[in-house]
Each structure stands twice: as C-alpha cells, then as structure tokens.
Amino acid sequence: MSDEVQSRIQALVDGNDVLLFMKGSPLFPQCGFSSRAVAILNHMGVDFESVDVLQDQGVRQGIKAFSDWPTIPQLYVKGEFVGGSDIMMEMYESGELADLFVEKGLAAS
DSSP states (O other), X not given: OOHHHHHHHHHHHHHOSEEXXXXXXXSSBSSHHHHHHHXXXXXXXXXXXXXXXXXXXXXXXXXXXXXXXXXXXXXXXTTEEEEOHHHHHHHHHHTHHHHHHHHTTSSOO
C-alpha cells in the first residue's frame, strides 16, 4: 500500500469520530453487509461519516492492509478499529456497541 493512500486513510480515521468504510453510500449501500452496518448505526442514532470504497480502488485495497482486516465494511470509532458488520451486529445485540459510544462520549447513557 502506498504511503499516500495510508496517509489519506489515517487522516480520514483521525478526522471523524465515527467512520464507516463501506460499499456505496448510507442512502444507497451497494452490499448487504454495508446495508446492515448503516442500519445499526442509524438505529442507534449515532452521527457518522462514510467512505465509499467503490469510488477509490486505492482506499478499497488500502483499508484492508490498514486495519489488517480482509473485508468491508469497517467501522472506526475515535480512531479505533471496531470491526465489520458481523462484529457490529454481535456488539449491538450484546449492548457493547452502545456502551462503546457512551464511553467515547458519542451517545448519552
């Protein structure tokens, strides 16, 4: 992965409290996993930004190396990699995701 792509990804992660790298956009997700990730965040009422990896092949490949995680979507909260849609779903169902947003000051307890 090029340093330029790495730097761009790092800047995006650092610049947004809640960031979802996904296929498509929140209004038009381009895969079921991205759709599920957006639905979880919307249901929780958390403000988030998204990056459509389909628009940038460098980011699409680079994010996998950046996080050492092979699939998209990928959720970052306050610069920390949380996981993909399966992990998000497990954390949502267990209450861990809500706890994380409260802990990071992004949601009311």
